[in-house]
Amino acid sequence: MDLYTHDPFVHDSSNINKALPLIDKEMNKIKTSWYFYLLLAITMSISGFILYPSLTEKYSSQGSELSLQEPFRHEDLLSQTKLGQKLLSIKAESNPTNALKKLDELQSKHFTELEADPLLLASFYLNKVDAFAKLNDQSSMEKFRDDAWAYCNEKAQKWLCARVLAHRSYDSLRFGKLQQAEKELSQAQAIASDIQDIHTLTVISLNYANLYLTKNKLLTAKYYLDRAITYEKQQPNEGMKSILDGIEALLAMNSRDWVNAEKYLLRGLALDVNSTSSLTRSTHLMHYFNLVNVAIEQSDYSKARAYLANAEKLLGEDDHSAIFGHFKYISATLFFAEGHLDDALKSINQSLEINDYQVMGWDYDVTKATKGHILLDLNRVEEAKAIYLSVLETDSFSNDPYRRAIIYKKLSDAYERKGDVDSAYKFLKKHLIAKIEYEKSFYEDQIDQKNIVYAEGVKEKDVTLDRTERALKASRLAREQMQNNVLIVCVLLISFLVISQVMRLRKITRENASLQSSNSLLTEEANTDSLTGLHNRRYLMRYVDEELPAKHGSSNVTFTIGILDLDDFKQFNDDYGHNIGDMVLVETARRLESTLRKDDLLVRWGGEEFLCLLQDTHIGNTDNVMQRLCESVSGTPYIIGDLKLKVTLTMGAVNQVPIDLIVSGWESLLHKADVELYHAKQNGKNQYRAVRLKGVNIKEDA
Template sequence: MKIIKSVSIILVVGVSLLLFMLGPFGLFDNDRPVETDTTVVFSPDELLVKLPHGNALLEILDLSRFDGDEALIKINLLAELPTFKDHPLYQAYYFMAMNNIMLRLGRIDDASTYAKKLLDFAEQEQLQWLKASALSELAIERTKRGDLDTALTYLNESERIAKEINYEGLLIKSYNSLGVISILSSDYSKAQEYFHQGLKLIETNPKHLYHSKIIGNLAVIYIYLEEWNKAIAYIAQSKEIYGQDKRLEPAIMTILLTNESNVYFRLGNTLQARRAYAEARQTLEKDSSARLQAVVLNSLSNVLYLEQQYESAIAESNRCLGLDGIQKLPLQRGLCYKSKAHSNMALGNYSAAIEDLHASIKDNIKIAHTAYITGNYKSLSQAYEKLGNSSDALKYFKLYYLGDKEVLFDQRQSELYLLEESFNAEAARNAFALLKTKNEIQDLELEGQTLVTRVILGVTFCVLLALGYVIKKNLDIENKNQLLQYSNTNLVELSTRDALTGLYNRRHFDQFILSLKQDNSVYRDSNFTIAIMDLDHFKKINDNYGHDVGDAVLINVAKRFLLQLPSSGLIIRWGGEEFICVIEDQDDISSLDQLHKVWKVIKDVPVATVAGDIDITISIGAVTDVSVSQLMMNHAELIKRADERLYKAKHSGRNQIIAVD
């Protein structure tokens, strides 16, 4: 009896101890609600396939994107069936397919008619998803005609409805169209935002038809930012996605290849530009739209310009301008006028070039394309100068100067967004690691429940074994949490450092301003200088010696900043070859004198590289005598003033410091 009593006591104590230790894990909280995702994604295709002719109609819809003639025959046969009018979904998809067919056949006006019929039918049947689809199609048609305001109105309403009913498939399409309009309006950061929203939805819709289009349009942003390597990389990625889906229309590949040709045109690579154009030409078919024909003809004109066949280039531009329907496509017509003007200037036909440039600007204004308008102003200034008309040359140079400044600001805003996206991507990966750890903890909880059941059966040995097991698992969890915490610390450090130079980046600047707002007692009586520094003609170094040498120059310059500027100063790589520093006045030397010191050591000492010694200079715009309160409250305005002085330094000879207006 004593033995039984002792064993019973050990068993009770063991079980109680085990239950006490496992309590904090919530293994016995059976009444806890289980969180589930109840969001239902709307898909009209899933409704259609449940109908007798649903699959056949979906196949025709897919076919309508790349074979207009065959799709037209099949849908007319299907529409003749008596049962085709039995359900409104049939009529809705009929209008959608006919819209695609008309676009494929290049009949834009007829496509617009079917899109309007689709909208009327949606309102008649009170189908919100169909109304959103119709508005999206009408917006695309309006965008091609250059009517961006109307297109934007349609898209905003389409986006609102799609969000309301959780129509993710249409939202992806809408975000792509909104991004394209933002590109045409030269708002690149907003375009990036829309494209990234679309890509986030594509993570759960990987087979969406617009996957390739969105990646290709991201390449367009990098073309405008003159980030050629990134543009080519995105084009290659888009082409790869396109090749994985046989349902996509050839027009996507046509645009990708002409964009690729235009990148090589800007780089002066004649062979690659000609190769990409030739591949784009092969994608054109007899029923290709005027828009696609214009895009390919303009690409050919650019290639001929590189080959110095200026007369032939003008002939191709004239072919583009003579296309039936080109008058309704201001973007394409403006580009063809621009290409023609460049060839006329190469031949010395400056009066003709001026006429072409004015025509191009007239079309650019219709779509509010700042980058194109600014480029044309520069060409006009050059043409008038060649004709000896100095007053008009100066007039258009001033317009170019103001426009170029606006475009540079847009580019910098886009670079900032790219940095933020990079940080967000790191944060997302960190969140994924945390979620994985939580899942492992949940797995442990399930194992613990099984373990408790066994313990209650009364096996003392199993109780002790289970205790050891749980303790080990708890230690594993603690180790994983410590690793995760260490990873978070490293992530914060990495996110505020520039990977190439080791200097701080823009995110650290934001943290610095925040820390001042929280406690500025250390700098209460301090004055600062804020300066923006930009290496002169840095693009030539990359073009002449390659990006590896360019990177070596940036690293060397960063080291000089760190050696010459005081340790209390804040030195940031702002983007590309541009840097920002915040320097505190010292008792023995002013911050402006310190800035002159670093300027002198950069211009006087060449950079030793594998390509030999390279002389470099730097232009600096600065704002002096900045109090800590001004720095906290008006840092954005101060940076803008310094940027304006940098711009002045650049355009008045470079290699200088400008600290006053």
């Protein structure tokens, strides 16, 4: 089971406050860039009329004929020569070892011809790089890729530079070097866009989609996937379509849309079925691996077994061992989902022992983490802890808050099993922080997607302007008539820029206003328990840190902190079901809230636990309040439908707490209240127990 393809957490909307300033900043950027491009268009128009006569004379005298650039296909040029046709056939070779042998023979027989033709030599380098990549020979691949890079710069072979950079970006992605990958993709895109190399632009957009998938930015990933699909339609290729379907399936899996994920993967398997290339076979293998994950998520283990069997049939003797390592990892996840932990551990160990698989970067790190999950279920806690701590130091996890959140939660569970409550609580806090950081990426994704769409739109307009200028230079006849045409084009261009940018600004302004208006509602929802309607733990922590000191910071008011726990609540769920249990919680919240005073605070702490903060209390007063709270629940039975339920609660409290101790010693106070609750439970439940702390140093007493 792929444990990293979906979010197990409830989405937290409170972080939208952090997104709003970023959106305002981006709107200011858009306004600034709009004025810039309007001024640029006007300047170009004026410059055109000033320089037009001299330019017309210059190009007319030279007889220059420039035309719009056609999409570049180096394969078409190669197919025009016999040596180029041989290179294309070697590129299609399914066995990389045979491909390298044929390339060496070609070099020995036709060295002079290769040296004389930059296109042939560049293609020779690329074929070497691809063959070593399929063999997972990292050092040889990097050597020939560096040779290709030096050669493309020396001979100004732009298409080769773009493809080498795209190839480098894939390796950077695989090893978790996201910033380096983004830089290489940006350079490759600039070159490929200039020469209109559609194949390379498709690969670049595909790698961008993978990059933003890795960053958990699904909107931006979808944008680049759509661009890749658009490029692929210009130069159709069934193998590329199959890869695109795989990325589309990953997006669906991240959204937990298992039905569409399966549809895309099966569609990808139906493409390029007659190809014998190792690339196609590897793509189909990954489709089957992801189909296994989809079937596991749907708890259809028989279907998962069938897909795994199909994948095993595709494995060939010439596949490098990293593929076998991934197959063993997928097998382990299926065993794990089926509950066969010993078999899962055996498969995962076989995967991790494969040397080539150990250089696969992200895949290897995730496999190690999965081994930790298996060991934890086998109650081999110390071994699981060691693995979790080691993977947290890798780029694959340190740069990804979502995966860190999962590992922190597992570590918290592991320490809890060992009885180390402090360490368990420490990692639980880290889990929550990583979770919030991960949720923040959703809002950053919206901003990034808007920025990228806008930036790409500007680039396309620049390309359009450049091509229009080239077309105008190509026709230098009828000077007066051409001046009128240029005038019309410039006026229309300025009008288009003004109208389109104004419409875009209005749209973004409306979206920003809508976002701000919904922020209040989202913030309220984030601070409220959806079941009982009470404030939740998040609200209480903010109240203690901010509102309470501001309201009572200089006063002598004392407080009582109490933890209230329903007795034997699990039995209600077991006997009557969770729906009845939820109704009991709602009625309990109503009774407790109606018993408290106006200035007292009641929150749902979690599960069947509530927490109250009683203001301005003294010993006798507090005893009365706690007695009333217990009696409000136990005094009259709960009538739920035809059921008449006897419900009781137990309360543990800390009395006479000054405001400064609440701010500085909150965790210790909670611990003491929890201890009192524990003793009250041990003494027979349906009662309260409190300790007075006035004048006691909380930190020392804890």
